[in-house]
Each structure stands twice: as structure tokens, then as C-alpha cells.
Amino acid sequence: MPIAGTEGAANPFFSPDGRWLGFEANRRLCKVPRDGGKPLALSDVAELRGATWTARDDIVYAPGPTTGLWKIAADGGAATPLTTLDFAGGERTHRWPHALPDGTGVIFTIGHAGASSFDDASLAIANLTGDRRLVLQHATDGRCLQGMQMIWARGGALFAAPFDAGAARLEGAPRMVAQGVAMTATGAAQVACSRNGVLVHVAGEAQTLQRVLVTVDRSGSEKSRHMAGEMLEEPRWAADRSAAIVSVRNRSSDLWSYDFHRGALGRLTFDGENFAGIWGPGHGVITFSSSNGGPADLFVLQSDRSSRPELLVSSEFDKVAGSWSPDGGTLVFTEYHPATGADLWMLERGTQRARPFVQTRFNEYAPVFSPDGRHVAYVTDESGRPEVVVVDADDTGKHHMSTDGGTEPVWSAEGRELFYRSGDRLMHVDVSRGIADAGMPTTLFEGSYVKGTVTLANYDVSRDGSEFLMVRAVTAAAPLSLRVTIGWQD
Numbered sequence: 001m002p003i004a005g006t007e008g009a010a011n012p013f014f015s016p017d018g019r020w021l022g023f024e025a026n027r028r029l030c031k032v033p034r035d036g037g038k039p040l041a042l043s044d045v046a047e048l049r050g051a052t053w054t055a056r057d058d059i060v061y062a063p064g065p066t067t068g069l070w071k072i073a074a075d076g077g078a079a080t081p082l083t084t085l086d087f088a089g090g091e092r093t094h095r096w097p098h099a100l101p102d103g104t105g106v107i108f109t110i111g112h113a114g115a116s117s118f119d120d121a122s123l124a125i126a127n128l129t130g131d132r133r134l135v136l137q138h139a140t141d142g143r144c145l146q147g148m149q150m151i152w153a154r155g156g157a158l159f160a161a162p163f164d165a166g167a168a169r170l171e172g173a174p175r176m177v178a179q180g181v182a183m184t185a186t187g188a189a190q191v192a193c194s195r196n197g198v199l200v201h202v203a204g205e206a207q208t209l210q211r212v213l214v215t216v217d218r219s220g221s222e223k224s225r226h227m228a229g230e231m232l233e234e235p236r237w238a239a240d241r242s243a244a245i246v247s248v249r250n251r252s253s254d255l256w257s258y259d260f261h262r263g264a265l266g267r268l269t270f271d272g273e274n275f276a277g278i279w280g281p282g283h284g285v286i287t288f289s290s291s292n293g294g295p296a297d298l299f300v301l302q303s304d305r306s307s308r309p310e311l312l313v314s315s316e317f318d319k320v321a322g323s324w325s326p327d328g329g330t331l332v333f334t335e336y337h338p339a340t341g342a343d344l345w346m347l348e349r350g351t352q353r354a355r356p357f358v359q360t361r362f363n364e365y366a367p368v369f370s371p372d373g374r375h376v377a378y379v380t381d382e383s384g385r386p387e388v389v390v391v392d393a394d395d396t397g398k399h400h401m402s403t404d405g406g407t408e409p410v411w412s413a414e415g416r417e418l419f420y421r422s423g424d425r426l427m428h429v430d431v432s433r434g435i436a437d438a439g440m441p442t443t444l445f446e447g448s449y450v451k452g453t454v455t456l457a458n459y460d461v462s463r464d465g466s467e468f469l470m471v472r473a474v475t476a477a478a479p480l481s482l483r484v485t486i487g488w489q490d
Contacts, residue, residue, distance in 0.1 A: 003032060005039040014055045015074065017101075022059060024048040027256035027423060029061055031074065043079045044385060044405070045074050046122060047096035047423050049186065049452075055103025062108075063385055065186070065418035066407075066453055069094050069108060069126065070384075079384065082130050083108070086315055087336030087363075091454055096188055097145035100165055103311060104128065107150070109140045109187055112297075113318070115249075117231075118187030119154050125168050131167040140187040149489055153189035156181055160488065164470040177488040180204065199485040210474040211450060213246070213258070215467050220445025223467065227258050227265055228474065233288065234456045235469045236279055241462060244469060245286055245303070247275040255288055268305060274318040276320045276455045281349060284484065287312065287321045289455075296463060297318070297331060298347075298390055313347055313354055320455045322367035322378070325393075332367040332376055334355060334455070344378060358391065366457060367407060369393070370415050375435055377418055388420045389406065390435050399435050400428070406441075408457035419461060419468075424448055426459075426468065448472075 009023040009030075021030045023161040024045060032039040042059065051061035056073045058081060068083040085091045093111035100106060105127035113119060123142040128134040134151075136142065139159075140203055142152035150163035150170070158178040162171040182190040182204030190202035213226040213235055231249035238244065244258050245268070252253070255277045263428040268277075272292030280287060284303045289296040296318040299309040313319065318336045322344070325331075331347040333354075342365040344358040358364045362382040369376055370390075377390045386404035390399045408421040425446045430439035450471040452458035462467040 003034075003036055006030075006032060011048050013051050013053060016055050016103075020053070020074075022051055022053055029059070029063075029072070031059075040076070042074075042076055044069070044072060049093070050097055050108075050188070052097045052099040052106055054099040054106070054128070055101070056128065060097045060099070060106045060128075062093075062097065064405075065095070065451060066093055066287055066386070067381070069097055069106070071128065081384075082106075082128070083126050083132060084130075085341070085363075086338065087341055088338035090318070095186070096141045098141075100125070100144050101146050102165070104165075107135065107142050107144050109142065111187065115328070117185070118183075121187055123152060125165065135168050136170065140183075141189040141191075143193070145193055145445075147195065147197070147489065149197075151177065151191075151193065151199075153181060153183060153191070158189065158191060158199070178483070178485050180483075197489050199484070199488060200482055201485070203481045203483050211471050212474060213244070214449075214470050216445065216447070216449075216470050217467055218444055218465075220447055226260060227263070227267075232471055233395055233450065233458055234452070235458075235460055235471065236277060236456075237460045237462065237469055238279065239463065243303075244460070245277045245279070247277065247462050249275070253303075255286065266304070268301060269309070277458070278321050278323065280324035281331070287324070287331065289318070289320050291318070298331075313352060315354075319345075320365075320367075322456075323369045323376075325369050325373045326371060327373065330369075330373075332369060334365045334367065344376070366452070366455070368409055368457075370411050371413060372415055377411065377420075379409065380400060388418075390418070390438075399438065401429050401438060401441065403441055408452045408459065410457050410459070410461050412461060413463040414465075418463060419444070421451060421457070421459075428490050 002217040009025045012023045022087040028041040029043045029045050030039045030041050045063040049062035060071050070079050071082040072079040083094050090113045092113050095109050097106040107125050110122045121140045122137045123135040123139050124132045139152040144150050151160045159174045160177045161174045182202040193199050194336045211232040212228040212325040215223045234247045236245045253273045253275045274290045277286050277288040286301045290299050297314040298312040301309045320334045322332045329349050342363040342366050344367050345354045346357045347354040365379045367376050375390050379386050385405050386407045388402040388409045406420040406422050410419045418429045425443045427441045428444045430443050
């Protein structure tokens with residue numbers, strides 16, 4: 001029976017007594033009585049990546065795809081952070097929390113930089129004060145059941161083992177309890193388990209990470225499809241749109257070039273993990289991040305590979321290039337520091353000495369220079385969720401662009417518009433009268449295109465602003481059945 005007021009709801013979860021349902025709708029975390037009643041909004045979310053209701057009447061949730069976990073009382077109130085991403089340690093997302101049976105904490109999934117899928121994620125336990133301990137590597141969507149069993153997913157299969165939650169360790173050898181479990185590319189296993197141990201799962205294949213590049217016009221109509229491959233991301237058009245650079249993650253991560261006229265794909269990097277490529281400084285030059293067992297440093301490379309990659313800036317922390325100034329003299333980039341999180345730095349070309357630009361206790365990332373070089377747009381989570389702001393390049397003024405969550409800012413070539421992502425919506429802001437007199441954000445189009453992380457925008461804009469280069473996931477066939485497993489604990 002449909003529950004009134006839950007139209008468009010997603011990610012449902014029960015309260016421990018079964019009397020309430022939590023869910024996400026219209027970018028809000030909500031709850032509603034199971035037998036019907038008025039839904040109550042508890043908190044804003046950007047794009048929920050799991051929520052759970054603890055026995056102590058707290059709700060722990062992941063408000064976005066690139067955040068830590070947050071906690072809020074089930075009766076409402078102020079939401080507070082529960083876990084913080086360890087950027088320096090390579091963490092890029094905390095998601096899919098599940099309450100421990102005794103209500104003392106949650107088990108959750110950690111996604112790592114450079115991983116080709118959530119099969120390479122880790123599971124950890126966090127108590128309700130935020131202290132956490134690693135439980136298991138190479139697993140996703142774990143949950144601890146009554147009787148101290150833990151189940152988790154990997155590669156379309158469910159595994160289980162006896163588990164000591166207090167010591168945060170497995171007490172026996174893992175065993176497979178179900179195969180052919182539908183899994184999403186976001187790391188979620190389509191499975192539920194009752195208190196008496198009955199498992200039910202959606203039968204199907206784990207979703208592959210096959211993706212395709214598409215061009216989309218301002219109305220949201222797809223104009224053409226281009227290259228396909230595993231884990232395509234971070235496309236960047238060349239100035240004349242004849243080619244693009246993309247990151248391709250499989251067993252390793254490398255930069256490739258794609259020729260739109262010939263349909264030809266050429267590999268640009270070969271050694272280590274290489275990602276987050278941008279054009280510049282100068283014609284035919286690419287700046288990118290590269291790691292070979294240590295921190296990701298910044299390098300430059302000729303797109304025709306006429307010379308070897310040249311080190312641009314090195315430090316003990318991971319770095320991701322954001323944008324070159326229009327004159328090619330200054331690079332703004334993100335550095336991930338264990339104490340301050342993601343910060344913005346600037347490098348003056350030729351000096352090889354970087355300086356902090358925006359460095360706070362919050363996370364700042366995805367910086368891009370405006371076409372006139374006077375401003376930098378970036379993402380900050382200082383409000384508790386990601387928002388797009390613009391600062392003057394001399395850091396003398398700050399202007400808020402997004403109003404309901406925002407990530408992945410990109411300027412139009414003439415600097416009259418600023419684009420960004422908000423959930424499935426591509427937004428734009430009219431800044432033709434100046435940053436201080438920017439218009440209200442409006443939706444340009446909406447579509448289920450693959451979103452970026454905390455590195456670069458996962459799309460690009462043509463110079464005339466008429467088309468967008470987006471990444472679409474190749475959807476799998478819909479599963480057709482539910483399967484029930486009993487007696488697996490024996």
C-alpha cells in the first residue's frame with residue numbers, strides 16, 4: 001500500500017521498532033509513520049548514500065557521495081558530523097552505514113582514491129562519538145547482525161563470518177552465502193536481512209563500471225555518443241573540440257586522448273597512477289596528477305608525447321590540479337592535508353614554490369579560474385554540505401553561488417555564466433553583470449550522468465556554451481526476481 005506523502009522517495013530504512021520509515025525525498029532526509037501520517041523533514045542532503053536508525057534513536061547518514069557520515073536525533077535537531085574523510089590517507093567517501101545491534105555505533109563503507117570499483121573499498125566501525133576502527137578490506141556494504149555475524153558484498157556475492165564488534169575483528173573464516181546479488185556502481189548490495197537471519201536479495205549481476213562519453217545540448221538532449229570504456233571520468237575538451245583528454249581507471253589509472261573525428265583513442269601515461277588531467281599551460285600541454293606508491297604529485301606532459309612527463313610540484317601530500325590562469329602564469333590546485341583536509345594552493349609558473357590560497361579546517365576543492373583571471377570558483381563544505389563559492393583571485397572577497405548544495409563548478413569561456421552540479425541537475429548562474437550581482441541559480445537540464453568526486457568536474461563545456469561533454473553509465477538490465485536464503489548461519 002502506498003504511503004501518502006512519500007512520492008519520489010528513495011533509500012528507505014526502518015526504525016528499530018518498525019513503527020517509522022526513514023527515506024530521502026526532494027534532497028531532504030525525512031521520516032514518516034509506517035501506517036501513514038505526515039512526513040517530517042529532518043535535514044538537507046545533497047545525494048544520500050545510505051542511512052540507518054540506531055537503537056539509541058539517532059539516525060546516521062551519508063549526505064552526499066563525497067562526504068563523511070553525519071548524525072541527527074530521530075526527533076530532529078541539529079545534524080553533526082560523525083566521521084571525517086582522511087584525505088591524506090586516500091579516503092574519498094564514507095557511505096552505507098548500518099547500525100550495530102547494540103546501538104553503540106555503525107559499520108560503514110570507505111571508498112578510496114584510485115579504486116576502480118567498490119570491490120576495493122574497506123569496512124570500518126565508528127562509535128557514536130566518531131572514533132573508528134578498520135574492520136575489513138576489499139568489501140562493501142557490510143552489516144553486523146544479531147548473533148554477531150557480519151555479512152558484506154564483493155563482486156556480486158555475499159560473504160559472512162562470525163564477528164566480534166567490540167574488538168572489530170572477524171572470528172572465523174569468511175564463507176560465501178549467496179551469489180548473483182545485484183549491486184550498484186555506488187557500492188550498495190541489493191540485500192536485506194531479518195532479525196531471525198532470513199536473507200533476501202535482488203537477483204542480478206553486479207553493475208559494471210562501463211561508461212560512455214556523450215554530448216548534451218542546453219535543453220538536455222543528447223546529441224551524440226562517443227568512446228565507451230571502464231571508469232571514464234574527468235573529460236576535458238581541447239579548445240577546438242577536436243579531441244579530449246580523459247582519465248580511465250581499470251586495474252590502474254591512466255590518461256588517454258580521444259580524437260572525435262577519427263574515433264581514435266591514444267594512451268598518454270604508462271607508469272604509476274595518473275589521473276585528473278587538465279589542459280595547460282600553453283597549447284598542447286597537459287597538467288595532471290601522478291603517483292607511484294607515494295603522494296600524488298603534479299606533472300606536465302606534451303599531448304603528442306614528444307617528451308617525458310616533467311615534475312611541476314612535489315610535496316608529502318596528494319595534489320590535484322584545478323585550473324591555470326588565462327595567461328598560463330598561475331596554477332590553482334588542491335592539496336589534501338591530514339590536519340586541514342582539502343585546501344587550495346597556488347603555484348606561480350617558473351618558481352616551483354607553491355603558497356596556500358584557501359586553507360581552513362573545512363574542505364575546499366575543485367578550483368577553477370574565471371576566464372578573466374580575476375576570480376576562482378571552488379567547492380567548500382563549511383556549511384555542512386558542499387556549496388559552490390567564488391573568491392577574488394587576491395582572496396579579498398567571497399561570494400556564494402549555489403543555494404541548495406553544489407559541486408563541480410565550470411565557467412563558460414566568455415565568463416558570463418558559471419555552471420555547477422546539484423544532484424542530477426546541471427545548474428547555471430548568470431554572472432554577466434559581475435560576481436557581486438550574480439543572478440539566482442537555475443536548472444539548465446537534469447539527467448543521470450556520472451558525478452565527479454573531490455578532484456575535477458566530471459563534465460566540460462564547449463567554448464560557445466552550447467554543448468556539454470558528459471559521462472553516462474551504461475545501465476544493466478533490470479533484475480527480474482527476489483531470492484530468499486535461509487539457514488545460512490548454520
